[in-house]
Amino acid sequence: MADYLDAARGLVDFTGACPSMFHTTATIRRELDEAGFTYLPETVAWNVCPGGSYYTVRNGSTVIAWVVGAEVGAAVCGVDDAALPYHFQIAAAHGDSPTFKVKSVPEFAGPGEYLRLNVEAYGGMIDYTWLDRPLGLAGRVLVREEGGEEDCAGGRVESRLLAINRPVALIPSLAIHMNREVNKGFAPNRQVDLCPLFSTGALKAGAFNALVAAELGVQPKQVIAHDLFLVSLERPTLWGARADAPEFVSAPKLDDLMCAYTALRAFLASGNSHDISVYCCFDNEEVGSNTKQGAMSTVLADALSRVNASLGFEPEALQRALAASMLVSCDNAHAVHPNHPEFADEGSRPVLNGGLAVKEAANQHYCTDAFSRAAVCAVLDAAGVPHQSFANRSDMAGGSTLGNLSNMQVSMHAVDVGCPQLAMHSSYETAGARDAQLAIDALTAFYNADLRIENSDAFQV
Missing domain, CATH: 2.30.250.10 (Aminopeptidase i, Domain 2)
Incomplete structure (x- = not known):
């Protein structure tokens, strides 16, 4: 973790460059362009090839990027019909804030x-x-x-x-x-x-x-x-009593620019020849996601369907791929409050600088279930990346996020995670400075994992 400051400084720069959801998308697009991704507008025909990297944008405020693994192309040339042609491994965050x-x-x-x-x-x-x-x-x-x-x-x-x-x-x-x-x-x-x-x-x-x-x-x-x-206009900053090792990062819009940033860094740093790796940054999560560019819209389903068709697969191949795919919904979580620990569940109290929290709720406002929790935790444990758990107190209503809303349009196994933070939805929020790198490590491990899902019965990492 000696390099955690680089990731934390990158987060500070990213939040400063993203004063609106439109600027967030523009900032992400610049990074994708610099990394050699090809922009595919929704209004043109798509030509997607194995080994290629691409992105599309809707409304100027939602971006979806993907990398097609080199081995995915083997299915086009003909394989045993019983073999799954490919699957998706997706991390999704949102770029809007209250x-x-x-x-x-x-x-x-x-x-x-x-x-x-x-x-x-x-x-x-x-x-x-x-x-x-x-x-x-x-x-x-x-x-x-x-x-x-x-x-x-x-x-x-x-x-x-x-x-x-x-x-x-x-x-x-x-x-x-x-x-x-x-x-x-x-x-x-x-x-x-x-x-x-x-x-x-x-x-x-x-x-x-x-x-x-x-x-x-x-x-x-x-x-x-x-x-x-x-x-x-409060400036994003790293801070703490030790100037050489700051413990905290404070900035506007950490919910959810922290996850948008860390998922992007992981996506660009990873490489997986067995799947189609996907990065999503949606708009309008804070107002329900039910817009043409929100997670509950057709934007992700449209993109994945067009990718499948452009690769030469039949529609049934897409349904098979989705059944074997995994979505990590990335939206910041509540850390236990130093002055009010009574508002946190006694068994699930994420702390700052402790790593990503896996979020769960019996009412399914989070999309985590036993299968998806086991899958993501197995990936993180195999990579040696720390993680935590979050659940609301049973007598308090919690929030919701984009995972289950996205699954209403394009269903797959899904898990909710987030970086722990304080003062969520304040005009100025606070998180752990080390958690940016820990989140990048966790999501890189997810993207790199050769995750093989057999319906809802078993998986292999």
Whole structure:
């Protein structure tokens, strides 16, 4: 673990480069391009070959990448019909995080000369952690190219990324003198208490769109629509009492950029000639995943089906492959809280810097079952990689994640894992600095494993 700092620093850099889900996908695409992957848009015919590496993107916010093992091609040339032609080993994370989204009518005027931003919650954030913090903006903007029609009737419109990495807004708290009971409990009203201050009067109505246009170097009339979000400008950092061996990493959006980053690093570092290795980073997990680019959409099923067809296999081969495949759903887990251990299950208390936690829930909000737990733990044990267990207290409702939602469209054996962290869904979250490398080690071991699944009866590593 002497090299854990390299992985932790890489995580810091990755989170800093990903202020929105659109930037996350763009960052991942750059890494894939640099690694020699071929981009296959959904709108063109695909040509996939054994030994090749590819990726596709939907909505600019979900990316799926895959590497076809060299031995997969042998099945195309003819093998015993009883032999499985191939299978998938998939790790999936998500690139979105709870924040506030700017509405299409972006401003409130008043009281007085104030100008405020009109925002609504995206996902289930801890609201008060957004108060009194300088905030930037990031996301995508749909822009009509110069020379197009002034209305929406014609002209070419393209999507552009926008990241304003300087303070342009702030959500101010109400002074304690005006709410003496604030320290006894405060539940912000999102329509009233959480409107960001944008100007005291120097800016007038229309200033938000003018700002967006100026940042993109276009005229305001060229801005057609936007998906823009508030961004905490608190810098990602490694910290701890020992400067030479920091124990902690803190950053916005560790849920789930930490898993998106570690799964990507493992995917790019691994090599498996026996399978088709797949990496997914989905959008919209924090709002239920039921969008065209979410884990519950057809995006993964569509990609795997097209890969199967492009390799020359019949549709039945895909169904056989899925039955022998494994999905590792990667979404951060709750570490035991140092001040509130009573909120953790007595038997399942993951700690920071202890490795990936395998998550389970009887209500199947996590996709882990005995078979998938045994398979992933066998892989990690064989590789000597530490792992932990997570379960909610039996008297507390827990969250859910993308594994079972993805399985509604493309079913296979699946297990939920995550890096333990504190303050999940805060605007600034904390995890163990060593856990980035431990997660990379664990997921690399999974991708490299020659995992042979025999229905639900047995497997071999």
